[in-house]
Amino acid sequence: MTDPIRYFVGVDGGGTSCRARITDINGHILGEAKTGSANILLGADIAMASIIDAIATAATIAGLNEESYSSMSVGLALAGAEQQSAWYEFMAQPHPFGAVTLNTDAYGACLGAWGGGDGAILIAGTGSCGILLKDSEQHVVGGREFPISDQGGGAVMGLRLIQQTLLAHDGIRPITPLAEHVLSHFNHDIDAIVSWSKSARPCDYGQFSPAIFAEAYRGDSLGIELLNQTAADIEMWMKALVKRGAEQICLMGSIAERIQPWLIPPMQQRVATPMGDAMDGALAMARSSHNLYPL
Template identity: 35%
Template sequence: MALVLGIDGGGTGCRAALADAAGRILGLAEAGPANINTDVDGAAANIMAATRAALARVADAPDPAALTAVLGLAGGTIRPAVARLTALLPFSRIRVVNDGITAARGALGDGDGIMAAIGTGSVYAVQRGGALRQLGGRGFLMGDEGSGAVLGRALLAAAMRAADGFRPMTPLLAAILHEHGGHEGIIGFGNTARPGDFARLAPRVVDGDDPAARAIFDAAVAGLDADIAILQQGARLPVVLTGGLGPAYARRLEGRWPLHPPRGSGLEGAVAMAVALAAGEG
């Protein structure tokens, strides 16, 4: 039985799905992180652990070397990491892409549309006429606009500016300063914090009614709206907002764009791409 493999992997774990040539999922499994930007060897080991566990759930399953695989991974755009990972894996045919690509394929299916995945980080994808293109992202330091990490960083920066008298102090900004021990505490936090640490402050921005929170989120919503307008190129393509903050942005953009729920997950997107690759279409 010819099977294909889809992998969805990131910094917290990876998921594997085995499917037949029609895309019907036969076996699912999970394993540890698969971020090839930080640990190629560890990612390879966890990808194989998830693959073997998924194979164990399928009767008369083939050897991993017989599989056609598409891997949507954090760090999937880094060519040296992709080359090293490919050399470590046994699959007969393999395609490694960024996890934003497989997320977009799952969210949009075969149709034209725009996906914005907004969680700790952020990334866009546009699909037109079957061609899928990823844009944005670039990580916390250089991009990830509108993401939880960037919103959290903006809140901390606003608190310090308010303490300096450059903007009005609000109850939320005063609370942030108190919790972190003032300027020095915020700077110390920023020197060691990872994106996920900043992102833990995001709910206080998107869910609160503090004037500072509203100003930060209003600016983020306006930025997302402007980016979607550019990506539309004058069209009215369906827009799918995914990720942990997707629903919050969707509430603010309702009526502005034709918003649709995602058709599927990133793992389902990886499986669909693996089916196409096996059929010679990928």
């Protein structure tokens, strides 16, 4: 006999971090925590470990322990869940929870942003994805993972920065303070950059995005160039959503939330303020838990 559900858990997992929020059945927040990457394309077992770690930490804050897991319905809004084989591989893993439902991080963010109703979001953190929920249908643009997609996300920004820094090292473009920042990070060892790139993950490239913003605001020409390109990428996704019927779009994620001043005015006018975040959306998923592939 399964235990009755007494807690709802929302988990927002991307390429850089995994956040968990536990509430009681009345929606009161009991605990929150943050751990490492939970992109299921980087490994279902790795993602599950991050998720359990985040929930365990949040549970400790809430005064709960492992005995409470079977009373938890968990909604997972995870990067990589749009790939069907990855979805099934992840869901085939054993877990200690009462119920688990899995959808994409973009879907969770959209549910949270629009209070569970119709609407559109463009999420750009380490990666990027746009989604429109309209008339019980999902319309998705992008989100096919780094490096073949995710334009407008931090990983692509970091990749472009590395590329341009190498050009600067070769004397093809000026070495700006931003390029110098990258070179100093690798102790001016180009071979070290090449070796690092062979195993670098999206979050490793994304770690350079704060420096891009900071140097761009100081007038660094490379930083400005990269942010203009990122803004153009995000405008591309926004226009695709508008074409599919979106009127207003919430910008969510560490990059999207900071790029708005760099957007052209017509796109700035399309930006809406989200009602909630991806963990709110994941909690909505937890309250209507099911185990069917959603796309």
